[in-house]
Amino acid sequence: MGFAYTEQQPVISAGIYDLRPLRPSDAGLMALYTSDRRVAEATSSIAHPLPPGATESFIARSMADNRIEDAWAIDGTRAECGELMGVISLTRLDVGQAEIGYWVAPLFWNSGVASAAVGALISANPQRCRTIFATVQQGNPASARVLTNCGFVYLGDAETYCLARGVAVPTWTYCRKLD
Numbered sequence: 001m002g003f004a005y006t007e008q009q010p011v012i013s014a015g016i017y018d019l020r021p022l023r024p025s026d027a028g029l030m031a032l033y034t035s036d037r038r039v040a041e042a043t044s045s046i047a048h049p050l051p052p053g054a055t056e057s058f059i060a061r062s063m064a065d066n067r068i069e070d071a072w073a074i075d076g077t078r079a080e081c082g083e084l085m086g087v088i089s090l091t092r093l094d095v096g097q098a099e100i101g102y103w104v105a106p107l108f109w110n111s112g113v114a115s116a117a118v119g120a121l122i123s124a125n126p127q128r129c130r131t132i133f134a135t136v137q138q139g140n141p142a143s144a145r146v147l148t149n150c151g152f153v154y155l156g157d158a159e160t161y162c163l164a165r166g167v168a169v170p171t172w173t174y175c176r177k178l179d
Contacts, residue, residue, distance in 0.1 A: 009070050014120030016079040017113065019072035019088060022062045026073050029084040031055040033105040040164035042140050043103055048164035068092045070126065074104065074117045081108065088117045096130035102143075114146045122150055122176060130179050135160060138170040152176045 012019040022030075031050060033039055040048035047054065062071035071089040076082050086104035093099055100121065104114050122132065134152055136143040137160075148154070152174035159168045 009072065010124065010126055012072065012120050012124045012126070014074070014116045016076075017081075017085070017116055017120075018075045018078065019117060019120060019124075020075050022059045022071050022073050022087070024056070024059055026084050027055045027059055029082070029105075030059070030087065033084070033086070034103070036106060037164065038106055039103050041162065042137060042143070043101070043164070044135070044137075044160045044162050044169075045101075046103070046164060062089070072117075072121070074102075074113060076108075076113075085113050086117070088121055090121065090127055090129070090132070092127065093133070096128070097133070098127050098129045098131075099133045099135070101134070102146075110142070114143070115149055118146055118150045122178070125178055130177065132176045132178065134174045134176075135171045136174070137162070138172055144172055144174075147174045147176075150176070 009021040034046050035050040037048050040046040061067060062069060069089050069091040071087055073084050074086040074088060076085045085108045086102060088102040090098040090100055100118065102114055102117060134147050136147065155173045155175055158171050158173050160171050162169045
């Protein structure tokens, strides 16, 4: 069960990057990056091949007044890396609880972008969460390191369905208490 949130999303400084609300003009780069099999297979929610209109639909949902997921573009304009390097989001689970999710374009892998974005979003805590959860596929230790480096604690193993792979994949589950 989710809770709608109608407040405007803030722009959050993430060092040399900014986390800003998504906008329709992000669709082209988002579609380009998320159509990469490596990006899609590292998430549970991005299909491969990417269906027509999927990116525009995601952006529209992230801008809706009744959204349960706040999504930000990881914007590298100040670092001269482009307007969209990836996306990071918080999905409301319950009062004071959310799940963080993120992806970064392969061009920016292993550059600290994900760690900067996750750290900044946790510090800003725009949904005023007490607990933030995260799930990472077991084949993606780099994302697991991002979480542990940002103070997340391992909770246990689970599995989730991966749209791009068409199968359930093993995952690691983490949480971060913000009280």
